[in-house]
Amino acid sequence: MGNLLTALLLAAWAGLCALDQFGPHLGFRKPLLASIGVGLILGDMQTAIIVGATMELMWLGVNNIGAYVPPDVISGTIVGTSLGILSGGDTGTAISTAIAVGVPTALLVQQVNMLVMTTNISLVHAADKAAENFDFKKITFLHWTGGLMFFLSRAVPVFIACFAGSAVIDTILAAIPAQILSGFTVASKAIPAVGLAMLLTMMMKKNMWIFLVLGFVLGAYLNLGTLAIALVGAVAAGIYDLIMERPAPAVAVADEEGEYDL
Amino acid sequence: MGKISKKTLNKVLLRTQTTQFSHNYERMQSLSLTYDFAPVIEELYKDKPKEQQVRAMQRYLEYFNTHPLAIPAILGICAAIEETTDEDHKDSVTNIKTGLMGPLAGLGDSMLNLTWYPIAGSIGASLCVESGSILGPIVMFLLINLLYWPLKYFGLHKGYEKGMDLIQNEQNGGLKIFDRLGNFANVLGVVVVSGLITSTVKLNTGIEFAAGEGTIALQDQLNNVMPCLLPVLLTALCYFLLKKGQGKNSVWVILGLLVACIVLSCFGILV
Numbered sequence: 001m002g003n004l005l006t007a008l009l010l011a012a013w014a015g016l017c018a019l020d021q022f023g024p025h026l027g028f029r030k031p032l033l034a035s036i037g038v039g040l041i042l043g044d045m046q047t048a049i050i051v052g053a054t055m056e057l058m059w060l061g062v063n064n065i066g067a068y069v070p071p072d073v074i075s076g077t078i079v080g081t082s083l084g085i086l087s088g089g090d091t092g093t094a095i096s097t098a099i100a101v102g103v104p105t106a107l108l109v110q111q112v113n114m115l116v117m118t119t120n121i122s123l124v125h126a127a128d129k130a131a132e133n134f135d136f137k138k139i140t141f142l143h144w145t146g147g148l149m150f151f152l153s154r155a156v157p158v159f160i161a162c163f164a165g166s167a168v169i170d171t172i173l174a175a176i177p178a179q180i181l182s183g184f185t186v187a188s189k190a191i192p193a194v195g196l197a198m199l200l201t202m203m204m205k206k207n208m209w210i211f212l213v214l215g216f217v218l219g220a221y222l223n224l225g226t227l228a229i230a231l232v233g234a235v236a237a238g239i240y241d242l243i244m245e246r247p248a249p250a251v252a253v254a255d256e257e258g259e260y261d262l
Numbered sequence: 263m264g265k266i267s268k269k270t271l272n273k274v275l276l277r278t279q280t281t282q283f284s285h286n287y288e289r290m291q292s293l294s295l296t297y298d299f300a301p302v303i304e305e306l307y308k309d310k311p312k313e314q315q316v317r318a319m320q321r322y323l324e325y326f327n328t329h330p331l332a333i334p335a336i337l338g339i340c341a342a343i344e345e346t347t348d349e350d351h352k353d354s355v356t357n358i359k360t361g362l363m364g365p366l367a368g369l370g371d372s373m374l375n376l377t378w379y380p381i382a383g384s385i386g387a388s389l390c391v392e393s394g395s396i397l398g399p400i401v402m403f404l405l406i407n408l409l410y411w412p413l414k415y416f417g418l419h420k421g422y423e424k425g426m427d428l429i430q431n432e433q434n435g436g437l438k439i440f441d442r443l444g445n446f447a448n449v450l451g452v453v454v455v456s457g458l459i460t461s462t463v464k465l466n467t468g469i470e471f472a473a474g475e476g477t478i479a480l481q482d483q484l485n486n487v488m489p490c491l492l493p494v495l496l497t498a499l500c501y502f503l504l505k506k507g508q509g510k511n512s513v514w515v516i517l518g519l520l521v522a523c524i525v526l527s528c529f530g531i532l533v
Binding site: 019021022023024025026027030032033035036045046047048049050052053054056057060061063070071103107110117118119120121123124127128131132133134136139140142143144145146147150179180182183184186187189190191192193194196197198199200201202203204205208211212213214215216218219220221224225226227229230232233234236237238240241244245 | 279280281282283284285286287288289292293294296297300303304312315316319320323330331371372375376377379380381382383384385386387388390391392393394395396398399402403406407410442445446447448449450451452453454455456457458459460461462463464465488489490493494496497498499500501504505509512513515516517519520523524525526527528532533
């Protein structure tokens with residue numbers, strides 16, 4: 001009975017975090033803030049925050065950009081952190097359990113999300129009909145139905161994973177050799193590379209390698225913190241803007257020489 | 263100016279807090295946008311003929327997709343134009359709405375999603391990843407919301423008050439400011455992400471060579487060549503894989519990396 005209630009609460013929290021992702025953007029769709037709810041529900045805030053922070057760093061670069069749908073870090077964090085805590089081991093075990101369970105969950109729910117993005121198309125078609133009657137009540141209803149779908153897209157998988165998982169997690173963990181479990185910890189520190197690379201694929205335009213080198217030197221050789229790096233980055237961005245926006249007299253020169261026929 | 267009451271605008275602000283609930287692949291945020299903007303449409307069109315009402319609603323059901331944080335500002339501007347144009351010139355609402363969504367999406371992505379979220383997340387996490395201190399999540403929450411709420415609130419209200427000026431300046435290169443801000447954010451983002459690679463990606467090898475009496479750790483040798491050499495190589499590898507698969511293969515890249523790390527760590531190649 002206690003299990004059922006816990007799983008329901010965790011599922012509801014996952015649904016609310018999903019609504020934050022599709023709504024106000026308060027930040028609860030990020031692992032560190034999503035893990036707070038898990039800490040409250042399971043009564044172990046410290047472990048929840050440590051696991052959440054680990055996952056935050058692991059998925060730092062994972063973000064919704066444009067129409068691209070990333071792994072669902074919300075369900076990954078909530079399922080991972082919960083089962084990590086429920087496995088009852090020390091913090092290290094909780095972290096490796098969380099990653100072992102959380103990464104596959106996030107990848108799976110990513111597919112569910114794409115399904116909802118597709119089924120929600122029917123809402124717009126219904127809205128077209130509502131528009132012909134200038135029916136705002138119907139619009140409100142359709143809009144919130146979409147919200148409900150996104151809520152369920154996280155809540156249902158999290159409920160299943162937490163309810164079924166908490167019963168069998170001990171058995172599963174006992175079956176996994178310790179070596180493999182510690183391999184998950186190694187992996188969790190390498191996975192940020194994927195998210196950050198994902199960000200770079202969207203940012204690496206002309207001339208940007210210069211700033212890539214700058215950031216690397218600041219971080220690797222000077223060991224500056226993130227905020228310090230960001231401030232230097234802002235200065236670099238300002239200078240870049242000044243250079244790029246300077247009126248170019250070169251065009252006139254080229255015209256006189258007549259070498260650059262455009 | 264100022265026919266639409268502040269109260270109505272605040273209703274829109276409240277509704278924009280649900281702004282992607284009906285997100286979908288066909289017309290993205292269109293239904294959400296219609297729901298968000300309903301209070302203004304109802305106020306402006308309540309005494310208008312039915313066909314105008316219907317057309318107004320259909321204007322917002324057209325394809326629309328931008329950064330969620332840009333929606334209040336765009337709706338503020340839309341409110342101003344809806345109010346000042348007559349029925350024959352409503353095309354300008356659609357034109358400006360679709361004209362703004364692209365530049366603001368790019369700006370929002372590069373400034374907020376690519377830069378501010380990672381900054382807030384890494385600062386927050388660094389405060390609590392060892393200790394589990396509640397300070398980490400609190401700092402992260404504040405970093406995000408102290409920036410986001412003013413953007414939403416002033417975006418909507420200033421968009422409504424000053425929106426027309428901005429659009430009229432468009433002829434003199436008003437939208438160019440978005441390009442400049444976008445470039446600024448892009449450079450800032452690259453520097454920050456590059457710095458984050460050095461601090462968050464961790465990859466160490468456990469390979470050791472026998473050398474005379476003792477052993478030489480390969481990792482020490484690599485550190486002498488360049489700090490963070492393996493993390494940089496790994497990120498570069500991921501970059502090229504993702505680029506090749508146009509980002510659609512991210513699931514496989516993550517799973518592949520996961521399996522590779524576990525296997526290699528079992529053999530002590532990675533520690």
